Amino acid sequence: MTAHLKLVAITPDCEDPGALAEFYRQVTGAELHPQSHNDFAGLIGVGGLFMGFQRVDRYRRPQWPDQTVPQQIHLDFEVEDLDQMEAILLRLGATSPEHQPAGERARVLVDPAGHPFCLTLD
Structure with missing residues (x-):
């Protein structure tokens, strides 16, 4: 038996989670996750893939x-x-x-x- 991983989320760091989520929402058609807030925003994509965006202090x-x-x-x-x-x-x-x-x-x-x-x- 071979073990398999299922990719369920991708979460890049950023300085403005809401703005970056909105950028990707517009181009992918994904839905904004209802529990998004200032420090973390998320999108629910086709097939259930979650794309999160997390605020990082001193982001480079x-x-x-x-x-x-x-x-x-x-x-x-x-x-x-x-x-x-x-x-x-x-x-x-x-x-x-x-x-x-x-x-x-x-x-x-x-x-x-x-x-x-x-x-x-x-």
Whole structure:
């Protein structure tokens, strides 16, 4: 018998949990967890995956691709249209770093708290 883990939650650190939860809520369609508050906000996604955002005093934003302050977490999202989704995410507050290591297959963006994440074609 092989033991298996089931991923049930992802929780990055940040300075403003509510703002970061709202950013990801808008782009994933996940529901805001009803017990979210100033120090911790959560989203309930499709399939029950929970995404939490926890406030950390003296939070230091990741500096991707420079690892002076490591990226801390890296999320990947499948999309149908890279250009369209990138435009939406940039309007919502993501940024696009100059360094794009995957060419046309994927795009690296950075969320409002500084965490890098990728968009890949499904």
